[in-house]
Amino acid sequence: MALNLVVCLKQVPNPDLQFQVAPDGKDIKREGLNYKVNGADEYALEEAVRLKEKHGGRVVVLTLGPKRTEPMLREALAKGADEAVRVAYDDPAAFDVGKNARILAAAIRTLPHDLVLTGVQSDDYAYSATGGLVAGLLGLPHASVVTRVAVHDGDLEVACELEGGLERVVALPRPALLTIQFGANTPRYAPLPAIMKAARQPIKEIGPAALGLPGWDAIPLPYAFGVVRLSPPVAKGHAEMITGPIPEQAKKLAQLLREKGFVRR
Amino acid sequence: MAGGILVIAEHLDGKVAPSTLELIAAATSLRVERHGVRLVVFGHGVKELADHLAGYTVDVLVAEHPLLAEYTGDAYVQAVRGIVESTNPRLVLIAHTAQGYDLAPALAGAMDLPVLTNCLAIDLQEGRLVAARRILNEKVHVEVEVRSDRPIVVTMRPGATPPQGTGRGTMSVTEVPVSIDPAAVRVKFVRMERPEVADIDLSSADVIVSAGRGIQKKENLRLVEEFAKAIGGVVGASRPLTDLEWLPKTRQVGQSGKTVRPKLYVACGISGAMQHIAGMKDAGLILAINTDPTAPIFEVAHVGFVANVLELLPAVLKELKAG
Ligand SMILES: Cc1cc2nc3c(=O)[nH]c(=O)nc-3n(C[C@H](O)[C@H](O)[C@H](O)COP(=O)(O)OP(=O)(O)OC[C@H]3O[C@@H](n4cnc5c(N)ncnc54)[C@H](O)[C@@H]3O)c2cc1C
Numbered sequence: 001m002a003l004n005l006v007v008c009l010k011q012v013p014n015p016d017l018q019f020q021v022a023p024d025g026k027d028i029k030r031e032g033l034n035y036k037v038n039g040a041d042e043y044a045l046e047e048a049v050r051l052k053e054k055h056g057g058r059v060v061v062l063t064l065g066p067k068r069t070e071p072m073l074r075e076a077l078a079k080g081a082d083e084a085v086r087v088a089y090d091d092p093a094a095f096d097v098g099k100n101a102r103i104l105a106a107a108i109r110t111l112p113h114d115l116v117l118t119g120v121q122s123d124d125y126a127y128s129a130t131g132g133l134v135a136g137l138l139g140l141p142h143a144s145v146v147t148r149v150a151v152h153d154g155d156l157e158v159a160c161e162l163e164g165g166l167e168r169v170v171a172l173p174r175p176a177l178l179t180i181q182f183g184a185n186t187p188r189y190a191p192l193p194a195i196m197k198a199a200r201q202p203i204k205e206i207g208p209a210a211l212g213l214p215g216w217d218a219i220p221l222p223y224a225f226g227v228v229r230l231s232p233p234v235a236k237g238h239a240e241m242i243t244g245p246i247p248e249q250a251k252k253l254a255q256l257l258r259e260k261g262f263v264r265r
Numbered sequence: 266m267a268g269g270i271l272v273i274a275e276h277l278d279g280k281v282a283p284s285t286l287e288l289i290a291a292a293t294s295l296r297v298e299r300h301g302v303r304l305v306v307f308g309h310g311v312k313e314l315a316d317h318l319a320g321y322t323v324d325v326l327v328a329e330h331p332l333l334a335e336y337t338g339d340a341y342v343q344a345v346r347g348i349v350e351s352t353n354p355r356l357v358l359i360a361h362t363a364q365g366y367d368l369a370p371a372l373a374g375a376m377d378l379p380v381l382t383n384c385l386a387i388d389l390q391e392g393r394l395v396a397a398r399r400i401l402n403e404k405v406h407v408e409v410e411v412r413s414d415r416p417i418v419v420t421m422r423p424g425a426t427p428p429q430g431t432g433r434g435t436m437s438v439t440e441v442p443v444s445i446d447p448a449a450v451r452v453k454f455v456r457m458e459r460p461e462v463a464d465i466d467l468s469s470a471d472v473i474v475s476a477g478r479g480i481q482k483k484e485n486l487r488l489v490e491e492f493a494k495a496i497g498g499v500v501g502a503s504r505p506l507t508d509l510e511w512l513p514k515t516r517q518v519g520q521s522g523k524t525v526r527p528k529l530y531v532a533c534g535i536s537g538a539m540q541h542i543a544g545m546k547d548a549g550l551i552l553a554i555n556t557d558p559t560a561p562i563f564e565v566a567h568v569g570f571v572a573n574v575l576e577l578l579p580a581v582l583k584e585l586k587a588g
Contacts, residue, residue: 095409141452145367166458170455173451221379227410236564
């Protein structure tokens with residue numbers, strides 16, 4: 001029952017950073033940002049590697065993005081992926097999730113896949129849409145916000161997280177697509193020898209021609225998408241901000257807690 | 266009967282999701298031409314629910330089928346598809362909930378429709394939909410637009426729109442036929458699992474001090490616990506900490522954890538992701554401690570401390586002990 005597993009990985013700017021809007025208002029300033037693998041995707045990769053270890057098969061990691069994504073793909077190889085594929089779509093912003101998903105779906109068609117895994121959402125744009133779109137486009141059954149995966153002979157049984165800690169367990173046949181939730185497992189660290197080996201492994205590149213397209217803009221879209229503008233958020237409300245040296249902040253916090261009656265005597 | 270807005274109702278265990286009322290309000294505020302707003306209730310044995318929803322000043326369509334008794338992506342995509350094809354709306358509105366994540370993009374993929382998810386506000390202008398969103402951990406606001414002659418699938422973030430209230434009298438309730446090919450329903454419902462009740466009940470606490478990834482190490486939980494004790498509170502957490510099993514799942518505040526309404530909520534090293542905010546925004550007094558002055562937690566907090574929580578808490582404890 002060897003499984004062909006495909007994991008979609010996205011590289012995102014480290015979300016702990018502070019961001020500035022580019023002068024034209026169409027993107028953030030990208031110089032000097034550091035990038036990392038999207039949080040939920042780490043769980044998707046780990047789930048795939050565990051399924052391979054348990055049932056046999058191969059894990060292919062697939063990303064859509066510029067050359068800077070290569071270290072992320074190598075890290076995935078070091079963590080147990082067998083092959084890395086980069087769809088060479090170089091738009092650094094790539095705001096249009098529909099276009100991204102259509103290109104990804106076209107790439108997945110060229111790969112053997114019993115199970116496609118994505119993260120539940122991306123930490124940068126938070127659409128939670130790539131996995132579902134790819135499933136719809138490829139006609140795959142799918143389940144979202146998955147926290148547990150069990151593979152049986154003919155099918156899969158998975159637990160999908162709902163609001164408030166409820167879980168819905170569903171069964172679905174393969175091939176299928178799952179979006180994996182944070183905390184579904186404990187992602188491993190890459191062992192040093194594997195990191196060294198991965199540094200030498202080739203990364204397969206897919207350009208538009210390989211998918212039968214003259215260019216990425218030739219991918220048929222049922223709509224026109226545009227970014228109107230980015231701006232700093234206008235908050236509905238905002239905290240009264242306390243800054244300054246720690247001892248002073250501590251005094252203010254203690255005073256506030258006393259005033260409001262939260263300090264037990 | 267083209268045009269208008271189709272709103273997909275969400276319900277579980279015979280109860281309407283609060284987000285459905287928000288969708289009705291968002292749709293109604295768009296003042297669309299022609300067929301206006303229609304709410305579709307999919308399910309099995311949901312006529313009563315539909316009648317109830319017609320009280321919220323919206324025309325209701327009921328689409329019943331045994332295969333819709335429990336939500337599955339496959340059956341819902343087929344059922345929604347049928348109604349979208351027969352009514353050809355301009356927009357299909359769905360809540361950005363766990364069910365919405367599952368349904369909206371898959372529907373858009375299967376029907377080759379445009380989709381925009383997790384929107385805070387939307388506006389229909391000549392020939393285009395403009396949506397306001399938050400990106401990069403809520404730190405950047407973005408407006409995007411979509412032009413299409415096909416229905417646009419949109420998901421709205423729960424909590425972003427005030428809910429629709431009931432009006433005087435009720436609107437129409439119309440049953441619509443649903444055809445579902447059972448062979449094409451590949452996803453099968455197995456069972457529901459409900460969280461076990463154990464540990465403390467966060468939702469009954471008056472004071473909650475929650476720790477987030479900003480506390481950096483499990484050992485530092487002791488500091489948070491000590492502070493909580495000093496102010497008569499209990500310790501809650503953001504999701505990463507319960508995922509790491511630093512604290513039991515019962516301590517998780519947010520969309521997929523507990524919704525709490527304490528008198529005092531102190532967020533220690535929590536960024537303020539929408540899923541966390543969903544569980545604590547109605548607390549009486551919210552204090553936040555974070556090193557990043559742009560962290561979105563400061564938008565819901567009443568008082569914000571721009572500080573390293575690992576330095577501020579020991580200093581506060583000293584202050585409190587000094588009396
Ligand atoms: C379907 C779904 C459901 C979810 N449900 C929930 C849920 O119920 N509850 C929940 O919490 N999350 C939930 N999440 C996860 C959520 O999206 C965020 O990832 C999570 O809330 C982030 O937790 P955090 O704020 O602790 O971590 P981060 O976002 O990493 O933030 C850490 C913060 O700490 C600050 N910081 C760092 N060091 C320090 C320091 N020394 N002192 C002070 N501040 C510091 C940083 O500036 C940052 O703002 C869910 C996600 C999904 C996709």
